[in-house]
Amino acid sequence: MATKNWPLWEVFVRSKNGLEHRHFGSLHAADAEMALENARDVYTRRNEGVSIWVVESKHITASNPEHNGELFEPAQDKVYRHPTFYDLPDEVKHM
Amino acid sequence: MSEEQIKNLEAQFEERIARDEKIEPKDWMPEKYRQTHIRQMSQHAHSEIVGMLPEGNWITRAPSLRRKVALLAKVQDEAGHGLYLYSATETLGVSRDELYEQLHSGKAKYSSIFNYPTVTWADMGAIGWLVDGAAIINQVPLCSTSFGPYARAMVRVCKEESFHQRQGYEIMIKLANGTPEQKAMAQDALNRWWWPSLMMLGPTDAESIHTEQSMKWKLKRKSNDELRQQFIDQTVPQADLIGLTIPDPDLKWNEERQSYDFGDINWDEFWQVVKGHGPCNKERMKARVGAWERGEWVRDAAMAYAEKQQERREKQAV
Numbered sequence: 001m002a003t004k005n006w007p008l009w010e011v012f013v014r015s016k017n018g019l020e021h022r023h024f025g026s027l028h029a030a031d032a033e034m035a036l037e038n039a040r041d042v043y044t045r046r047n048e049g050v051s052i053w054v055v056e057s058k059h060i061t062a063s064n065p066e067h068n069g070e071l072f073e074p075a076q077d078k079v080y081r082h083p084t085f086y087d088l089p090d091e092v093k094h095m
Numbered sequence: 096m097s098e099e100q101i102k103n104l105e106a107q108f109e110e111r112i113a114r115d116e117k118i119e120p121k122d123w124m125p126e127k128y129r130q131t132h133i134r135q136m137s138q139h140a141h142s143e144i145v146g147m148l149p150e151g152n153w154i155t156r157a158p159s160l161r162r163k164v165a166l167l168a169k170v171q172d173e174a175g176h177g178l179y180l181y182s183a184t185e186t187l188g189v190s191r192d193e194l195y196e197q198l199h200s201g202k203a204k205y206s207s208i209f210n211y212p213t214v215t216w217a218d219m220g221a222i223g224w225l226v227d228g229a230a231i232i233n234q235v236p237l238c239s240t241s242f243g244p245y246a247r248a249m250v251r252v253c254k255e256e257s258f259h260q261r262q263g264y265e266i267m268i269k270l271a272n273g274t275p276e277q278k279a280m281a282q283d284a285l286n287r288w289w290w291p292s293l294m295m296l297g298p299t300d301a302e303s304i305h306t307e308q309s310m311k312w313k314l315k316r317k318s319n320d321e322l323r324q325q326f327i328d329q330t331v332p333q334a335d336l337i338g339l340t341i342p343d344p345d346l347k348w349n350e351e352r353q354s355y356d357f358g359d360i361n362w363d364e365f366w367q368v369v370k371g372h373g374p375c376n377k378e379r380m381k382a383r384v385g386a387w388e389r390g391e392w393v394r395d396a397a398m399a400y401a402e403k404q405q406e407r408r409e410k411q412a413v
């Protein structure tokens with residue numbers, strides 16, 4: 001009689017200090033501690049990391065690609081957010 | 096959605112792939128794309144997992160500590176490869192349990208090569224050299240396949256594979272330069288693994304059904320026959336270098352093609368093994384299913400423990 005399946009966890013690894021944690025993949029584990037240990041074995045067998053985060057996948061809220069238009073398109077016509085939008089005389093260096 | 100709308104979405108989807116854009120799990124995709132990927136990726140994962148069995152057989156009998164740590168690390172890598180691939184497959188909305196069930200019930204296939212027995216230590220050399228060698232040739236093009244999670248898993252896998260092949264070839268070098276008995280053992284392993292390794296690259300192009308669609312989706316970038324030729328051309332000089340003979344009397348360098356001509360492959364044997372009549376199909380499934388069933392109480396106990404800890408934390412928080 002199988003009871004419950006181990007939940008799914010997402011694994012984030014910082015490969016060295018100075019860099020951010022990056023998503024590496026996922027795995028199944030009964031609890032957070034086991035998820036960390038499994039992540040060590042599955043994703044960092046060759047010194048790929050100095051720090052691991054695990055979070056149960058069900059706690060992640062993801063944006064829906066179908067809404068990419070309303071989410072991301074408004075940024076496309078805001079060229080004034082970029083330095084190249086502004087005209088400067090040629091004499092001005094280093095700005 | 097109307098049929099017209101779906102047609103439209105499909106056309107846009109194909110264009111994205113043609114532009115070398117990646118497809119991510121939550122993107123819209125044709126049902127056939129999803130199903131084909133679930134099938135291919137899970138078969139790939141199953142192969143990594145079942146692939147541990149023939150080599151696991153020799154870990155306790157490795158002839159030295161150096162060989163033992165290498166083999167142990169390799170087999171552990173294969174477990175890792177299986178896990179990367181299962182989790183990448185799960186992003187398509189299939190559960191790990193369903194995937195295991197497909198493997199254990201025999202509904203899903205795994206690579207036919209793992210249904211051959213490993214009878215001597217030299218088989219560890221031949222497998223690393225030939226089987227991992229052929230796997231690399233299959234996998235490198237998949238690093239740029241269209242489905243993001245599959246491509247990323249393959250990049251990790253390919254980085255790890257090259258040590259697998261080298262440790263195998265090193266075993267062969269040592270045996271080939273050893274006593275006459277050791278050299279004979281290496282030659283015997285090559286004799287037994289050569290043809291199954293060629294078959295492992297898949298049926299001939301004429302017999303291969305999914306190729307065109309797979310090429311479009313970048314699940315395949317070269318045909319089976321091209322990959323096989325690449326494998327032969329790269330491996331023959333490696334055999335020559337250590338004084339072993341490829342067991343193919345028709346093998347001959349073709350000056351014009353700048354490639355080796357080779358003899359006929361026994362495809363009957365290949366299809367027999369695929370259909371479940373290879374020397375070890377039953378044994379492999381029995382070992383795999385047995386390990387899963389014997390592990391059940393451990394999985395249940397871990398879950399019960401986790402729940403108990405959780406309850407305790409919640410009580411303390413009140």
Ligand SMILES: [Fe+2]
Nearest residue numbers: 143172173176
């Ligand atoms: Fe592998």
Ligand SMILES: [Fe+2]
Nearest residue numbers: 173227256259
């Ligand atoms: Fe491997």
